[in-house]
Amino acid sequence: MPIPAPDPKQVALQAEDWIEYRTGFATLIRKFLFRKVPPTGWMHTLGSSLLTVFILQATTGMLLAMTYDPSPNGAYQSIRYITDQQTLGWLLRGMHKWGASMMVILLFLHMGRVFFYGAYKYPRELTWLTGSLIFILTMMMGLTGYLLVWDERAYWASVVAVNINGTAPVLGPFISKFLLAGPVFGAQTISRFYALHMLLIPGAIGALIFVHLWLVVKLGVTPWPSRPLPEPEPQLQPQAGVPPARMPETVAGE
């Protein structure tokens, strides 16, 4: 008697169960992607747009790093090679370049949305703080990435940027020397900027994105900052020693 063909749906469910039993991934994904949210609009898509652009930057950056040569005599040549000769190099470099601007623009919009919705308030202060750190680190990505093109504009813009750091009192000159890896722009400056740009800062941003998302899922999405018209309340005299009743902001989601 022939064995009946297995039902593909059953096989898939069994596979999911097998993985779920050993890792809990299915629960994790369900809680992350299928969580309940309050009525949202386009403004709530800015954060996930940012995540998408970050993934785009990480992917294209990784690919560009395979060809890029972070040395004073080779950097510009390797950029020329990526742009003019490598298959689709112009496209990947263009995506990375425009993606960088896009990330900064989306960051400002996202921060503006959070600010004007009052979404930084209790209990989401730490979400705002981790977001602010991501903002600062993204600015540092812009600074360190700008030099890597190693043309005249990149060089002199970075000279100016490092010297602006140097005008800070007391620590400024040391920060400049730290960034330049020496007293003036030298052979080590570009490799230092490169290592900061592709290892240290993106690693820190990735870790902070994890914390940021953890908090977003844990605390839920902030609803629109609208509230119904207050109903006329019965006039009560405050009693001595009893603090007024205070409700936390609506916490949606779980």
Place this chain on the structure above:
Amino acid sequence: MAEATRGEFLSLTTIGLGAMIGGVIGVPATAYLLAPVTKETGFEPAFLGPVDKFTSEQKFDPTPATYVEDAENTATSSGLAYVHYTGQKNTDWHAEDAMFVVFSNRCMHLGCPIAATPGGFQCPCHGGVYDTNGERTGGPPIRSLDRFQWEVRKGSELWITQRWSTDIYGGMVHYYPVKMPGQPTHTPGPGWIPDVLYPHVTYTHGPAPGPVPLPKA
């Protein structure tokens, strides 16, 4: 001696071991990263050109001369100096009637390259203006142009041997250890204030030479 349970002892041991591992990784990593901040570098003497290349100047029209501090890294260690011929004969760079004044082309606002003009120097980035002594006359720079100490070698070769920051006040050119652009060498009040607020970290050198009067107009 205080008693500790087995659990407390193991917790403390784990924390101690963790701190040790952190130190073994963290201390050398920090020292490695910060090494360039404390490392001291001297200015490498550089050849500008034969002396007679610079002596044809009539009105103020300083001759640009490129130089290379580190021959292995021409891409980053090249610089531009402006050699101004004063018409005098003295080859002592520090004398009042010195033959040349060698200016750095680094703007003292934020380090852009300046260009010579009939009236002095101008910076294309943010509009800094300097007169023929390198003294700031307009725009955002906060002090006068750096100058190079120079000497004539083998009778006919012009070399720069040291770099100094300058500030011009009281009719004198005052010399200071090199500071980065945007950092004051001289402020009103006690002399240690600019040195504490803006320590000079660029080059190591000996004591700065004394002030020299400006040439008579």
